[in-house]
Amino acid sequence: MSQTITIKIKLLATKEQSSILYEMSQTYISTINTLVSEMVKEKKSTKKSSKDIHIPLPSAVKNQAIKDAKSVFKKAKKNKYEVVPNLKKPVCIWNNQNYSFDSTHISVPIMVGGKVKKTPIRALLIDKDNRNLELIKHNKLGTLRITKKSGKWIAQISITLPTIEKTGTKIMGVDLGLKVPAVAVTDDGNVRFFENGRQNKFKKRVFRSKRKILGKKKKINTIRTLDDKEQRWMKDQDHKVSRAIINVAKENNISVIRLEQLANIRETTRNSRKNEKNLHTWSFYRLSQFIEYKAKLEGIKLNM
Template structure:
């Protein structure tokens, strides 16, 4: 099944290239906004080509700007019956897949130098741990977007990967939570706990206290920077946990990973009053997405199941019991970690059709 993902690559442009990319990025969104305004006024899609645009952009980028403007006009403006007229503000520049190339150290792009378009190399960090980026870039490439974020230039390349799922019947259940971010149990009982919930809780409490202090001092800019830092930390943790889960599945030749459906997880998750603030700022959905796309790349299918009573039902005798603290005990003699019970039951819970809901 084809899957489209975005590969992010850090760029290391020269001072001259920074000036050019900055100018082109502002010119790009200005061109799109102008074209949209013209189409709104004429009540029809533009027939302009790159020859009609007088802007500081190579022809290939002009054509992409026209394409993007037409797309916004048809999908947002016309669809809303002219009630929504978007205005782009964030500087960005886009090249289609026929106008860029790369090697191990550079991305080659058409840039405007001395008034003329010329394909030039921009240094980039294409090689990452385990060469995952470079392996992904061997698949079908889409557009390349360059943006500036936190004084760093980032290239975002759209990649379509055609996956073939593994043959086999081995299933692994994954239970998501707070104190233990994830627990995986294979169909033959192999178990692994992923992530460090206590550390995550400590980090979130640390950021929350600093936000409260900055709020009293009315340092809004500092609060925004702190929020970004916290989000980057939590996103990195989700990436690490999801990567560990998929690697564990690969090591045990798993064909299907099953995760609880995320609808109403905030209402049904097991937590205490002291964990309530963490529960409502936890991105269960993002972690599930990371697991799904990494698993699909490895040829492992992800299915979502009904989580009802998965943490209470005894895997041995099917009786329902409530866990005390972190231990689950049943009258039949079965005893284990309560999050492991959830993962064990998720392996064989009814599969829900369609995609999971947002948490």
């Protein structure tokens, strides 16, 4: 068994490197869109190679663009060309044989002065417990995807991890909610509560209050920045809760986690006016996904 995860890294690119990455990313998605358009018109997959595509990109990146274009075409063909995706978000992808990462720099072939040059770009791996760094050091790296998000360049490295499913019958049930974000109960009666729902709701009220004030002042861009900040905070909370749940499961030698059915959460959570806004903005699904992939890495089975 194996599982593929993605590790995100902030790139601290220079002004020149940022400009090059932007040009390459635009060329990359433009190439994919052009190839897909050609394939849709001819109703068959392209036989072009990197030598047939005359664009300022390294050969390996051209090959990746062809591969991605074929994947997009395959999806368009499957739905009988009713929907043909047109990529817009700047992105560029390298396979694992064309880059390296040494914890402080990602060295990747880019176009410098019209020529391909493997260039180190400063990188910041946000890794509080060094877990991601250990995963990168001891596992084979997959594709590298560089994209721009909220004005910043982000590198995404895929890693395929081997997993060994635990044997045994010990079970832990996990319920998700608002008053208490998560409650875990082992089959021998041990109960653990995770995070403080009141603090979370207070934090969200603060965000809503600030948005209301900014809305009256018509500061749209500031509101968007605040929204991004809130989403990052919520995601961080979900990571902390999911990690704590898995740690408890490991401590109790749990082999199976039974997670509450997500479809029932909104029915079982008390739908008062106080809870209503939080209920419809908190992502129970994301938390369940975090629990699932972290459980799988430890060989713990998840039942939903």
